[in-house]
Amino acid sequence: MEKKPIVELKNLSKTIGKKKIIDNLNLSLYPGQITGFLGPNGAGKTTTIRMMVGLMEPTSGDVIIEGISLAEDFEGGLSKVGVIVENPEMYKFISGYKNLLHFARMHEGVTKERIDEVINQVGMQNRIHEKVSTYSLGMRQRLGLAQALLHRPKFLILDEPTNGLDPAGIREFRMHLRDIAEKEGVSVFVSSHMLSEIELMCDRIAVIQNGKLIDIREMSEIQQSHYYIEALPLDAAESLLxxxxxxxxxxxxxxxxxxxxEQIPAIINLFSAKEQQLFAIQPYRKTLEDEFLEMTGGGQIAEAHTK
Known part of the structure; x- marks a missing residue:
């Protein structure tokens, strides 16, 4: 049975002045799946996310979250969403636990047992009663993740979540996300310019350019088997393949x-039978960066950061 999407973007468009920023965007996001959201500078990623969390009203189209239209029931739809944007802002001179108590009051039904559960989930048991001002960036990111999960959201939006983290912190954060997606059936949506990290973190990617969704691709498809072949003469080798x-x-x-x-021995035999000069045949792994640049025609990767 096919999974039902948790989130659907339906014909989502945004026009500012005479410029169409987002053009008829359609995208479905599924439980237990981490989707990377990629695009060159100015492609429309931030505008899309703002519309998904109600910070910007679409010109047309809708965002449906667990069957609830944001246009028709804004509070009901957003109650299903957790958000982390870059470095989460916390009250630094109180403890991590008191921060979570404060955020818990913003949602109905968040018990102290639930707070303890998310503390354990993100591995903060030993530091949760210390002041946030003593936390490293990685610890603050974990606290931000705990805060976003308090009300058991089914959809988690992360905008540059590993920005500024060291390699150990990035790996740890990635493992927490994978655990949350798989064990709780949360749909995770990650926007980042760190392609190497997206490649390790995500199940699939959605690529936006000039406000249009240009590709949706499974990571397993990107990581499929490729081989590099070096042979002469080039024209004859290409024709043969x-x-x-x-x-x-x-x-x-x-x-x-x-x-x-399994096809490689037959290729070698073919070149030999045709008396082609075969110098090398070896596995070749395309990176997400390779694929991204092909999809966008070499568009810039890094998102411009403004405060």
Whole structure:
């Protein structure tokens, strides 16, 4: 049975003045899945997120969260959402626990037992009663994640969540997110310019450019088997591979093809039978950066940061 989406963006558009910032965006987000949201500078990522959390009203279209339209029931829809934007702001001169008590009062039904549960979930048991001013950035990120999870949201939005974290902190945060998505069936939506981190964190990516959704791709598809082949003469080698049904992509002094390991001996035998000079055939792993640049035509990766 196909999973029902937790979130649906339906024909979402935003026009400011005469400029169309977001153009008819349609996207479904599913439980237990982490989706990366990527795009060049000015592509419309921040505007999309603002509309998803009610900070900006769409010109047309709607955001549906667990069957609730934000246009029709704003508070009901947002009650299903948790948000972390870059470095979460906390009250620094009280403890992490008192911060969580304060945020818990903003939601109905958040018990002290639930607060203890999220503290354990993000691994803060030993430091939760210390002042936030003593926390590292990684600890503040964990506290922000605990705060976002207090009311058991089914949809978690993260905008540059690992910004400023060291490698150990990034890995730890990634593991917490994976655990939350898989064990609680939360749909996680991550916007980031750190492509290497998105590659490790996400199940799929959605790419936006000039306000339009240009691609949705499973990470398993990106990480599929590729091989680099170097052979001469180049034209003859390319023709030979294409005759066998391979999509051939030029790379350095040879080609990249999508092939399974079991096909490699037959390719070697084919080159030998045709008396082609085969110098190298080796696994080649495309990165998310490679794919992103292909999809966007080499658009800039890093998002501009403004305060």
């Amino acid at each position: 294409k005759e066998q049904g391979f999509a051939v992509e030029s790379h350095k002094d040879g080609f990249i093809i999508n092939a399974e390991k």
